[in-house]
Amino acid sequence: MFQNLQERLGKTLKNISGRGRLTEDNIKDTLREVRMALLEADVALPVVREFVKTVKERAVGVEVIKSLSPGQVFIKIVREELEKAMGEANEELNLAAQPPAVIMMAGLQGAGKTTSVGKLSKFLKERKKKSVLVVSADVYRPAAIKQLETLANEVGVEFFPSDISQKPIDIANGAIDHAKKKFIDVVIVDTAGRLHVDNEMMEEIIELHGAIKPVETLFVVDSMTGQDAANTAKAFDEALPLTGVVLTKTDGDARGGAALSIRHITGKPIKFIGVGEKTDALEPFHPDRVASRILGMGDVLSLIEEVEMKVDKEKAEKMAKKVMKGDGFTLEDFADQLRQMKNMGGMMGMLDKLPGMSNLPDAVKDQVGDKTFNQMEAIINSMTPKERERPDIIKGSRKKRIAAGSGTQVQDVNKLLKQFTQMQKMMKKMKGKGGMMKMMRNMKGMMPPGMMGGPKF
Template identity: 75%
Template sequence: MFENLTERLTKTLKAVTGQAKLTEDNIKDTLREVRMALLEADVALPVVKEFVAGVKERAVGQEVSKSLTPGQVFVKIVQEELVKVMGEANEKLNLAAKPPAIVLVAGLQGAGKTTSVAKLARNLKEREKKKVLVVSADIYRPAAIRQLETLASEVGVDFFPSSADQDPVDIANGAIGHARIQHHDVVLVDTAGRLHIDGDMMDEIKRLHSAIDPVETLFVVDAMTGQDAANTARAFGEALPLTGVILTKTDGDARGGAALSVRHITGKPIKFIGVGEKIDALEAFHPDRVASRILGMGDVLSLIEEAERKLDKDKAEKFAKKIKKGKGFDLEDFREQIQQMKKMGGMMGLLDKMPGMGQMAQMADAAKAEKGVHQMEAIINSMTPGERRNPDIISGSRKRRIAMGSGTQIQDVNRLLKQHKQMSKMMKKMSSKGGMAKMMRGMKGMLPPGMGGGGGFPM
């Protein structure tokens, strides 16, 4: 998300760098470019107008700080105004109610509503340690009921059965009654979606809301629909007392206009964003972190949180001890590091969150880089355990067998073995005194093909 906007804004904001003072004249062109960048990102016009006006009012006449250049002052103002548009801070779910806390989830068909319910259930179970029950009140699509049952089983939460011949209110009340008996902390109610907003749908969901009185009413909206996302959210907001928004499919939205428009138009906070198809691909929405990513400043906090959740700590500690003892870095270790990186969203997922890497991530040939990483793993998988532990035994005939088994060329196998040797040398330096500094010096040029380097280890 925001790739196009990030590229435009980072280029544009360089124009004010080096100015002795921020005046209306020397930021006029920059503001015009910012305005165009936001409109091209499919941000709603009223939001663009208010944003640009806010930046202009604060920027004009700002004296140069002793520690900052005018360009930095301007970027800081833009960042703060972006945060203001998106909602200042992350707003968590308010589950402070006598159990079970009831959460109603609404949205149009195809927005990813049922999947979001399952992702949210997983989030509450694993991060909030809640006992969760999910139920589908979508009596029009039996497939949606079966989908939720399957997803509930996948994420390890309880599912309350329902069928197409029942009334949505009876289904929800039955689930809530069951949750009280079974001491569930939260009940997530998935509702019927439509391909478009219509009166019957709104009347039904209003009746359901009135009957169960949820503590949270979340609206799920597809980021790919751009300005339409904000307009749909407004229509639902007029029908229901929404408490928050889940923005889905943000990984496929290069523009990001929905994220910048929804909060302003509805007055409701974006609480979560869906960042992929996998069941764990739901993140809390932090406006300050997102603003930093838009301006190419990275998002280290989210990267750290993601690492804590997804990386295998036992394997990491075992690997660190092995390297510390100077036992060497074999191809089994190499493969393990590739797999750990894939858990973190791959090469581009990592670079996107690292400070100063935003522009690099855009200039890089992402597809080529990811393909290179997958190719490395395929080559290592085609080796025998003995070859992975001792690459020196890999002769010409073995290389031909490995290349055939991985669907690659002998030169690809040679390249991987060379990259592994480079990494082995770096790991040796790391295990020696003052090794970390030596290793960082050795990192130069170690990026894989397509990432601006001459080939090397992906992490």
Template identity: 80%
Template structure:
């Protein structure tokens, strides 16, 4: 997400960051470029106009002229205004209600409502420790009821049964009654979608809202529809008292126009981002972190949270002890590291969150793609346990067999062994006091104003 915008803004702001003095002329040129970058990212025109006006007012004022480094102050202003457009901070769900707290999901057909119900159920169960019940009030699509039942089983929550013969209000009232008796904390309600906004649909969902009085009414919208997403959200907001937005399919959206437009146009916060097809691919929306990523400064905090959540700590500790005892790092360990990386969304997802990675060349990005990691895994899978524990035994005939078994070439096997040897050397360095040294070096890589205290010197 935001790849195009990051690239455009990166070039523009790099030109101004080294300026010793900012004049109205060079600010005007930079703002013209910023305006074009935002419009190309499919940000709604009123949002672009407001954003440029705010940045200009602050940039030509005393804030910049008194600074020792005007270029950097200008970038800080752009970052602050990006945060302001998207909402100053993450706004979580307000579930402080007499249980069950009812959360109503609304949106157009195909936006990813049902999938978002499943993802949100998993999020609330795992991270908020809530007992969650889900129910489908979509009586027009039998497949939607079945889909929610399947998702509920996958994420380990209960699904209240419903059929297409029932009325949506009756379904939800029965589900609320059941949730109250069975002491559920949260009830997630999936509603019917339509191909477009129509009076009948709005009337039905308004009646449902009035009957169940949810504590949260979330609008689910496809980020890939750009500023249309914001306009659709506005139409829903006029019919329903929305409390927030879930932007889906953000992993397929390189522009990011929806994320920058929704808050300004609807006045409602984006609460979550759908980051992929997997059931755990739902992330809270943090405007300050997203602004940092747009400006190529990375999002180290989200990366740390992801590591905390998704890395198998037992495996990591076993490997650390093994390396510290000098027992070496073998190909099986290397394979486990690749698997851990995949659990975190792959190499590109991780690199996207690191400072400075937004300006990587296409050639570097291509080399770091996840396809090469899948190939490495296939090569290691074609090895015997002996070959994995003792890579030195892999010579000519073994290399040929491994290449054939993994559908690769001998040079691919050689490349993997070379990369493994480099990793092995790095692990050896870390077995002494190298880990602390590496952490101190990483601290120096943090962007100004970033989480500098993350790796305190030992």
């Protein structure tokens, strides 16, 4: 998400550095570029106008703080206005109600509504420690009911059965009554989606909303529809008192126009973003962190949270003890590390959250891309347990067999073995006093140019 905007703004904002004062003349071209970058990202025109106008008003004539360059002052202003456009801070779900707290999900067909219900129920169960019941009031699509049942089983929350012969209001009320009897904390109601906004749909959803009185009414919208997402959200908001928006499919959206338009057009906060197909691929939306990512400053806080949540601490501790004892680092351990990274959204997903990564050359990005990691895992999976334990026995015929079994070339197997040997040496250096510092110094030499003080071009 935001790759295109990130690239355009990154190049543009570099050009303004080195000025003694920000004047209307020296920021005119930069503002034009910022405007073009936002329009190309499919940000709604009223939002772009307001954004550029505010940045200009704040930037013109600003004396440069002694410790900062004018470029940094300008970037700070752009960052603050990006945050403001997206809502400034994360707005959590308001579940302070007599249990069960009812959440109603609305949206058009194909936006990822049912999937979002499954993801949200997992988020509430695992991160907020709530008991959750999900129910589908979509009587037009039997597949939606079955899909929600499958998702509920997968994430381990309760599913309330329904069928197409029932009325949506009766289904929802039945689920709420059941939740009351079983002292369930949250009920999430999935509603019917249509291909476009129509009167019949609106009347039905208004009636349902009036009957169940949800504490949260979330509008689920596909970010890939750009500023149309904001306009559809506005149409819904005029009919329903929306409390927030769930922006889906952001992993496939390189522009990010929806995220920057929705708050301005609807006045409603984006509460969550869908960042992939897995059931845990739902993140609370933090405008400040997203603004940092747009400007190439990374999002270290989200990365730390992800590590906390998704890294198997027991395995990590075992690995650390093993390394410190000098018991050796095997290919099985290497494969474990690759799996953990995949679990955290892959290497590129992690790198995107680190400052300055947007400036990495494409050739370097390709080397650490998820495709490379999948290939490495496939190669290790094609080895026997003995080969993983003792890679030194992997010679000619074994290499051919491993390459054939993993759908790769012998040179790919050689490359993996070479990387593994380097990693093994690094692990050995960690053992003993000052090992970590030694390892960091060695890593510097292996880093791409310009990173972590590695060799420059």
